[in-house]
Amino acid sequence: MTAKPRLVISTGAGISAESGIRTFRDADGLWEEYPVMDVASADGFARNPALVHRFYNERRRALADVRPNRAHEILHELERDFDVYVITQNVDDLHERAGSTKVLHLHGELLKVRALDDENLTWAVGTDTETTPETRIDGHRVRPHIVFFQEAVPMFEPATQLAAEADIFVIIGTSLVVYPAAALLHYVRRGVPVYYIDPNPGEVPDGVTVIRKKATEGMAELAEILRHKYL
Ligand code: OAD
Numbered sequence: 001m002t003a004k005p006r007l008v009i010s011t012g013a014g015i016s017a018e019s020g021i022r023t024f025r026d027a028d029g030l031w032e033e034y035p036v037m038d039v040a041s042a043d044g045f046a047r048n049p050a051l052v053h054r055f056y057n058e059r060r061r062a063l064a065d066v067r068p069n070r071a072h073e074i075l076h077e078l079e080r081d082f083d084v085y086v087i088t089q090n091v092d093d094l095h096e097r098a099g100s101t102k103v104l105h106l107h108g109e110l111l112k113v114r115a116l117d118d119e120n121l122t123w124a125v126g127t128d129t130e131t132t133p134e135t136r137i138d139g140h141r142v143r144p145h146i147v148f149f150q151e152a153v154p155m156f157e158p159a160t161q162l163a164a165e166a167d168i169f170v171i172i173g174t175s176l177v178v179y180p181a182a183a184l185l186h187y188v189r190r191g192v193p194v195y196y197i198d199p200n201p202g203e204v205p206d207g208v209t210v211i212r213k214k215a216t217e218g219m220a221e222l223a224e225i226l227r228h229k230y231l
Pocket of ligand 1 (some may be wrong): 011012013014015024040078106149173174175176177197200201202215
C-alpha cells in the first residue's frame with residue numbers, strides 16, 4: 001500500500017461563515033460590533049481585561065448555537081483517502097466537531113483558557129463557561145486562550161513544518177492579510193499544487209488555482225478535483 005498524499009489545508013474565518021459565524025474583514029474592522037483592537041490585542045486586554053473576558057464569554061456561548069457546515073464535513077471525509085492536516089486561524093471548534101482529527105489552531109481556541117502566568121498551562125472549558133479577571137483555576141488567574149495581536153504565534157513554527165511537508169496545499173476563506181498566518185504559503189515546496197477557495201480572494205502568487213466560490217460549494221468542487229487528479 002502506498003502512503004496517502006499529504007493534504008495540508010489552511011482555513012480562515014470564511015470556512016465558518018456559512019455556519020453563521022461572522023468573518024472579520026467583512027465587518028469593517030468590527031468584530032461582533034467591537035473594535036478588533038479593543039478585544040483582540042494585548043494592549044486592549046491590558047486596558048480593559050473585564051471587557052475582553054466578557055467578549056470571549058459571549059463568543060464561547062455563541063458556539064453552542066452553530067454547527068459545522070458541508071465544507072468542514074468534506075475536510076473530514078477526505079481523511080479516508082488523504083493524510084489531512086488542518087491549520088486554522090479560527091478559534092471555533094467546528095473542524096473538530098466535523099470529525100477532523102489533526103487540527104492545529106494558530107490563533108488559539110475559544111474552548112480553552114490559559115494561566116495568566118504560564119502560557120503553556122491551559123484548561124478545556126465548556127460553551128457556558130464565564131470568566132472574569134478574578135477567575136482562578138488551580139490557583140492561577142486565567143485569560144482566554146487566544147493569540148492577541150502584538151503577541152507571538154507559538155504554533156506558527158509547527159505550522160510551517162506542515163506546510164513544507166504538503167503534497168497538496170489548500171487555502172480556504174482567509175483574506176491573507178494577517179501575518180504570520182498569511183506567510184504559510186511561502187513554506188510550501190516549489191511544484192506543489194496550491195488551491196485557494198474564497199468568493200473574494202486576497203492576493204496570491206501566479207500558479208495558485210483560485211476557486212472563486214463559497215466554502216461549501218468550492219470544497220465540493222475541489223474534493224472531486226483531488227480524487228480525480230491525485231488518487
Ligand atoms: P477575514 O475576515 O480577514 O477574511 C475572511 C475571508 O473569508 C475573506 O477573504 C472573505 O472573502 C472570505 N469569505 C467570506 N464568506 C465566505 C464563504 N462563505 N466561504 C469562503 N470564504 C468566505 O478572516 P481571516 O483571514 O480568518 O485573528 O482573519 C485572520 C485573523 O484576523 C483571524 O484569525 C483573527 C482576525 O483578527 C485573531 O482572532 C487573533
